[in-house]
Amino acid sequence: MASSILEKKGVAILCLMFIASFQVSRGAVHKVGDSAGWTTIGNVDYKQWAIAKTFQLGDIIVFEYNPQFHNVMRVTHAEYKACNASSPITTHTTGNDSITIDTHGHHLFICGVPSHCQAGQKVDINVLRAPSIAATPSESDSPATAPPPLTAATSPSIAAAPRALNMPLRKMAWMILQLLCMFGLS
Secondary structure, three states: OHHHHHHHHHHHHHHHHHHHHHHOOOOOEEEOOHHHOOOOOOOOOHHHHHHOOOEOOOOEEEEEOOOOOOOEEEEOHHHHHHOOOOOOOEEEOOOEEEEEOOOOEEEEEEOOOOOOOOOOOEEEEEEOOOHHHOOOOOHHHOOOOOOOOOOOOOOOOOOOOOOOOOHHHHHHHHHHHHHHHHHHHO
16 A cells, blocks of 8 residues: 555656656747748848747747858847947857847847848847736836847846747647556556
8 A cells, every 4th residue: 555655656756747847848949031031032021020929938049041141140229220230249150040048038130241231131039028927017118218238147037937848749748647647646
């Protein structure tokens, strides 16, 4: 009888570990510009592309482009507005750059090739805080106020975990978990 209780506790612990493993899974992958990629060809509207997405901590932003003609620079808000590539926070030049979002707020990227940013090759990846942990709006949050630039010192919120697996895999994992728990605890 004692071993039966220990077995049930062991299975319960395994089930909890299984659930926890899905809570720290990587987020969604977003290819900037979708099939067009990061380019000046085809009049891609990166502002509309970003507005149509919901970005969360842990998401991976992928920039695919021809490195002979483009690059990716993370910049401050002032540099973004002015299309100024003179002192970027980071520069990416591989043509297939994956950037993991690990802080809330605006992540601003431009192409540093002359005239490309002015032609619209820039994107604002905005990671909102979850409603349950959002700060109370203040006058400084008005649309006329520029968001503060992100720095390397900005730390991610511990309260917001990266998004778990996409929905079909999450449902399948939940079904497997239920079966494990049902058969393991009976």
